[in-house]
Amino acid sequence: MKKLLGLLFIVLIPFGAVASGGSNENLDTVHIDLSDTKSLQRGARTFVNYCLSCHGASYMRYERMAKDLKISDSLLRENLMFAADKPGELMMTTMPAEGAKQWFGVVPPDLSVTARYRRPDWIYTYLRSFYIDESSPTGWDNLVFPNVAMPNVLYRWQGGRIANFSESDGNKHFEGFEQLQPGEMTQEEFDLAIQDLTNFMVYLAEPAKLVRYRIGLWVIIFMVIFTIFAYFLYKEYWRDVR
Template structure:
């Protein structure tokens, strides 16, 4: 019986994979996909600050309106800058050849970035730009060395310096130190980046909210059925022994 219970628990409890961060400790994004207000803020940040360079070519505006609890009119008025058709996907404003010329590399499509990199990596990346005079845009990134992307939120976050310490002759990242203040406090900026990360996680797998709700129902059903099965077994065998 004990074995049966252990096997059952192991079958229903999901195991979580760990995303690699290249030796840097990733901060936990701690997103809540049930929080529609957070996802809506994230969507706004995405279209205002990212869509100029990055597309999300698998995400349609009307699907987003439905999933995030917004009317199509709201989405049209506030979130659509690169098209006026609600059934369109989130295309980029910039021409690819311009991007290649300006950044030396094409800003990748971000539809599935949360799945390939993981949400903790994204959250750490968005908060991980630091001053580096040797880079074309004057910034580097702690989880993406020599990144070709500028620090989009420098006004909000401010500029930070990375402190490295010497461990066995190797330079290892230790901490950040703010060198010029932004318009947001650290807590505010972290919350804002959490919203954006949540939105990127959502577009990576729009079905995941439904999937999670369904999963809970399935587990409740299985637990219920497990009890019924045991009771039934007892009933069947009670006259045999």
């Protein structure tokens, strides 16, 4: 029996390795769960309503997203397709690149694979780190992306905050945010909404992961069952020898 436990342990090692991998930057940690379809659906709704006006996600088609996230055709057409006529279309932004460059000084980048190079924790922290800055062209600045050209588009949800800094040795130290105007959401609700949105952006960056997750689970179940069989087979073979 000890041997059986030992074998099971070896089978399960990769899980521990994945679970303990993380970033050591000064970012808040986000809980990503691609098996939480409801969370992905809420994230998709926020993304289509608040982000697609400036950013594209031009590697993704509406119908693929609907299929992966179990969104019905009617819901897709009525609530999620403001910027397209047909479900087969790519998720392009409606904003012309020329105009965007004029308005923001930069073209808002395509967000298809952002979660891959920026990492989920960064996106989660970034979207929750806007603060009012009268001296910036948009009226906003961001703690993890200083002088960012993007305004706080979720301002109505989060409300308006300023950031307090102290100075010592010529360095600015962040002391904390101060809420000036309340938002429509509480801090917890807002954090959850951004968690869902980040979850969705992780899916967006690698849709095949959803499929791999499902296959992965079956592989593990198979390996556990196989290990048990192998153990009994091993005992059977060696019974007469010893």
